[in-house]
Amino acid sequence: MVDIATRVYNHKWKIDPIIRSLIDTDFYKLLMCQSVFRNRPDTTVTFSLINRSKHIRLADLIDEGELREQLDHIRSLSLSRGESTWLRGNMFYGKRAMFRPDFMEWFEGMGLPPYHLEKRDGQYELTFEGKWHEVMLWEIPALAVLMELRSRAVLHTMGRFELQVLYARAMAKLWEKVEKLRGLDGLRLADFGTRRRHSFLWQDWCVQAMHEGLGNKFVGTSNCLIAMRREVEAIGTNAHELPMVYAALAETDEELRQAPYDVLADWHEEHDGNLRIILPDTYGTKGFLENAPDWLAGWTGIRIDSGDPATGAEIAIDWWKSRGEDPTKKLVIFSDGLDVDKIIELQNRFSGKVRPSFGWGTLMTNDFRGLTPNDSLAPFSIVCKAIAANGRPTVKLSDNPNKAMGPADEIARYKRVFGVGEQEAQEVVV
Amino acid sequence: MVDIATRVYNHKWKIDPIIRSLIDTDFYKLLMCQSVFRNRPDTTVTFSLINRSKHIRLADLIDEGELREQLDHIRSLSLSRGESTWLRGNMFYGKRAMFRPDFMEWFEGMGLPPYHLEKRDGQYELTFEGKWHEVMLWEIPALAVLMELRSRAVLHTMGRFELQVLYARAMAKLWEKVEKLRGLDGLRLADFGTRRRHSFLWQDWCVQAMHEGLGNKFVGTSNCLIAMRREVEAIGTNAHELPMVYAALAETDEELRQAPYDVLADWHEEHDGNLRIILPDTYGTKGFLENAPDWLAGWTGIRIDSGDPATGAEIAIDWWKSRGEDPTKKLVIFSDGLDVDKIIELQNRFSGKVRPSFGWGTLMTNDFRGLTPNDSLAPFSIVCKAIAANGRPTVKLSDNPNKAMGPADEIARYKRVFGVGEQEAQEVVV
Numbered sequence: 001m002v003d004i005a006t007r008v009y010n011h012k013w014k015i016d017p018i019i020r021s022l023i024d025t026d027f028y029k030l031l032m033c034q035s036v037f038r039n040r041p042d043t044t045v046t047f048s049l050i051n052r053s054k055h056i057r058l059a060d061l062i063d064e065g066e067l068r069e070q071l072d073h074i075r076s077l078s079l080s081r082g083e084s085t086w087l088r089g090n091m092f093y094g095k096r097a098m099f100r101p102d103f104m105e106w107f108e109g110m111g112l113p114p115y116h117l118e119k120r121d122g123q124y125e126l127t128f129e130g131k132w133h134e135v136m137l138w139e140i141p142a143l144a145v146l147m148e149l150r151s152r153a154v155l156h157t158m159g160r161f162e163l164q165v166l167y168a169r170a171m172a173k174l175w176e177k178v179e180k181l182r183g184l185d186g187l188r189l190a191d192f193g194t195r196r197r198h199s200f201l202w203q204d205w206c207v208q209a210m211h212e213g214l215g216n217k218f219v220g221t222s223n224c225l226i227a228m229r230r231e232v233e234a235i236g237t238n239a240h241e242l243p244m245v246y247a248a249l250a251e252t253d254e255e256l257r258q259a260p261y262d263v264l265a266d267w268h269e270e271h272d273g274n275l276r277i278i279l280p281d282t283y284g285t286k287g288f289l290e291n292a293p294d295w296l297a298g299w300t301g302i303r304i305d306s307g308d309p310a311t312g313a314e315i316a317i318d319w320w321k322s323r324g325e326d327p328t329k330k331l332v333i334f335s336d337g338l339d340v341d342k343i344i345e346l347q348n349r350f351s352g353k354v355r356p357s358f359g360w361g362t363l364m365t366n367d368f369r370g371l372t373p374n375d376s377l378a379p380f381s382i383v384c385k386a387i388a389a390n391g392r393p394t395v396k397l398s399d400n401p402n403k404a405m406g407p408a409d410e411i412a413r414y415k416r417v418f419g420v421g422e423q424e425a426q427e428v429v430v
Numbered sequence: 431m432v433d434i435a436t437r438v439y440n441h442k443w444k445i446d447p448i449i450r451s452l453i454d455t456d457f458y459k460l461l462m463c464q465s466v467f468r469n470r471p472d473t474t475v476t477f478s479l480i481n482r483s484k485h486i487r488l489a490d491l492i493d494e495g496e497l498r499e500q501l502d503h504i505r506s507l508s509l510s511r512g513e514s515t516w517l518r519g520n521m522f523y524g525k526r527a528m529f530r531p532d533f534m535e536w537f538e539g540m541g542l543p544p545y546h547l548e549k550r551d552g553q554y555e556l557t558f559e560g561k562w563h564e565v566m567l568w569e570i571p572a573l574a575v576l577m578e579l580r581s582r583a584v585l586h587t588m589g590r591f592e593l594q595v596l597y598a599r600a601m602a603k604l605w606e607k608v609e610k611l612r613g614l615d616g617l618r619l620a621d622f623g624t625r626r627r628h629s630f631l632w633q634d635w636c637v638q639a640m641h642e643g644l645g646n647k648f649v650g651t652s653n654c655l656i657a658m659r660r661e662v663e664a665i666g667t668n669a670h671e672l673p674m675v676y677a678a679l680a681e682t683d684e685e686l687r688q689a690p691y692d693v694l695a696d697w698h699e700e701h702d703g704n705l706r707i708i709l710p711d712t713y714g715t716k717g718f719l720e721n722a723p724d725w726l727a728g729w730t731g732i733r734i735d736s737g738d739p740a741t742g743a744e745i746a747i748d749w750w751k752s753r754g755e756d757p758t759k760k761l762v763i764f765s766d767g768l769d770v771d772k773i774i775e776l777q778n779r780f781s782g783k784v785r786p787s788f789g790w791g792t793l794m795t796n797d798f799r800g801l802t803p804n805d806s807l808a809p810f811s812i813v814c815k816a817i818a819a820n821g822r823p824t825v826k827l828s829d830n831p832n833k834a835m836g837p838a839d840e841i842a843r844y845k846r847v848f849g850v851g852e853q854e855a856q857e858v859v860v
């Protein structure tokens with residue numbers, strides 16, 4: 001039987017919205033938002049979308065009017081009652097009332113601030129400016145909208161069965177990964193793929209398939225909406241934007257040197273247990289750990305998000321040992337450009353030495369490589385970053401010079417202040 | 431929105447019927463039925479199900495009660511008004527009113543006769559006895575029920591996403607075949623896969639996918655119900671049961687020698703054009719053609735259903751030439767155990783020499799090989815054949831001794847009468 005009402009309802013859409021909820025975003029964004037709301041409520045920042053894959057001419061593929069409609073729709077969203085209840089009442093990382101009442105009251109009343117959109121050289125320049133804790137919430141939906149509009153542009157020309165076979169192939173491809181991973185003893189893997197997913201529905205499918213296929217080896221998703229609906233754990237801690245903005249606000253070189261630790265001192269006050277995860281690479285992992293205060297060695301773990309992941313983990317292990325900590329008790333979360341073979345290699349290498357864990361992103365939720373002619377659905381590398389804070393440019397060095405960003409003179413200053421020397425370049429795929 | 435009514439309706443099923451229509455059968459069965467109804471209405475035959483793949487212990491896999499429920503359900507079916515209208519009014523092979531009013535009146539009132547079911551040695555012995563034109567209509571549904579109950583038995587243990595991925599893989603597999611075939615100039619291919627399909631819904635999907643993927647290279651399906659619903663051509667001519675039963679009824683060796691030609695004389699009277707297709711292999715292609723009357727050389731084409739297909743086609747070409755016919759005008763329909771590579775090879779070899787055409791069966795509608803552990807869904811070889819007529823055993827020799835059937839002494843007599851010598855054995859896969 002045709003469900004007439006559903007069909008007529010679908011007819012009435014002016015657009016098919018990509019983002020339908022303010023919590024269709026990464027969990028760590030909300031944790032960081034609360035932290036910023038509490039500690040730096042007056043900071044003004046600018047976020048900017050950067051397409052690192054210049055050969056994908058987004059402005060040729062995606063109609064500007066459609067993009068504006070999607071972005072305008074996101075601005076019309078506010079937190080629903082059920083979403084609010086979930087955020088207030090759900091247990092996250094073993095803790096109830098993770099989000100404080102004053103933050104929730106503000107969040108319930110907020111909407112996303114305006115965006116600024118221009119076309120240049122076949123690309124979109126998309127920027128957001130305003131209060132840090134508001135503007136930061138644009139990052140994930142902005143990326144997801146551009147990724148999915150690009151998917152839709154490619155899918156638009158395909159036939160009914162061609163489409164079905166495309167998704168059949170993508171499903172079979174994901175399931176092969178599940179079958180490779182399910183034999184891996186002690187695996188702990190989460191979905192980190194919201195920002196560069198093929199589409200919302202596809203991410204939702206992937207999470208459910210991983211949940212069935214991997215059982216308790218699949219520990220959850222970074223996507224709050226999917227975590228809520230599918231009743232899996234919401235996963236995530238913090239990101240580079242915190243040290244980047246704190247650093248940009250520093251008045252002196254000494255304050256700059258201290259900024260990354262200030263971030264974690266604020267975090268230390270708010271969170272404990274598995275939320276105490278160091279992200280050490282913003283200005284070079286090695287120097288960051290060498291100069292770190294002793295209390296940081298007591299944190300639960302570390303996230304390796306750039307550079308060679310095995311090297312990063314070994315550096316962390318040596319550091320913990322030098323501070324009298326037992327590495328086998330520590331979480332090491334790998335989250336940079338993972339795919340199955342790399343996950344298996346890292347799990348086998350570090351199992352027993354630390355507690356390895358994986359945040360699997362784009363190649364879980366958007367591995368359409370090889371499924372269409374000219375690889376027109378292969379994922380590509382876009383990011384949306386804080387580029388300025390209170391009018392001053394931000395800088396990121398990372399452990400991979402290909403991921404560095406900021407003005408050249410500022411990069412030079414940061415390298416000097418943080419004592420970063422030669423770095424090994426790694427290709428950025430996704 | 432959940433369609434509550436559909437869901438509740440589904441709850442009420444006692445069984446999920448595999449065969450839901452009397453025309454969920456091969457078109458040639460109805461053509462032959464009409465011919466038998468007219469020419470041999472008083473013949474009594476026995477059909478019997480034979481599982482050539484003894485390692486598949488059907489009686490261990492399939493519950494007898496479930497099998498009986500499915501068979502009983504088939505006996506409860508009668509032609510619907512819409513089905514009757516379609517059979518009476520649709521154009522088949524360019525002709526309207528293919529089915530005569532007296533036949534349609536009988537068909538509208540008929541139901542399938544009783545079956546006889548026993549278990550022996552892990553197999554089901556399933557036989558049907560009665561008027562030829564009634565009993566013959568059991569063949570296709572009986573085979574389809576056993577194939578699909580076996581599929582269901584395997585699928586029963588699988589999880590929700592595991593199932594979805596299984597079908598995703600099967601779709602991807604079929605589509606790879608479509609992509610290989612779509613570049614083949616002049617291809618003419620039909621679905622002949624009803625009897626050994628994975629399931630009805632899967633066959634229906636395959637037909638639609640081929641229709642979209644191959645365009646007019648896909649010329650139709652042998653399945654009447656799917657042809658009607660999907661508005662594609664219904665395809666088929668005649669089968670071995672006609673010469674087998676005519677031969678069994680022969681009183682003398684001379685009548686026996688003549689029987690295969692008597693079949694085609696009756697057919698000649700009823701049909702013309704693309705329905706005049708010789709099926710020469712029942713008692714050996716070579717002798718059949720050598721001894722054939724001249725009017726048979728004027729027929730439109732030939733179907734190659736056993737033996738090496740290229741050899742069979744070459745024999746036909748030589749025969750046409752020897753009778754002064756132009757082979758390039760003739761249809762050669764390959765229908766034995768085809769898969770993509772064989773289709774491509776035969777099309778390339780015979781394109782231009784004849785008009786090649788393909789009836790693609792089991793490896794189109796049931797190629798689940800390699801998709802489950804232990805290949806538990808791989809197709810296997812079951813047939814349902816007329817084994818006796820008016821109390822006398824039938825015999826089939828075919829061009830492949832592995833496909834021969836009948837009592838040993840009768841096989842010897844037939845070989846003598848039809849002058850069949852050494853034959854090359856071919857493995858029977860499906």
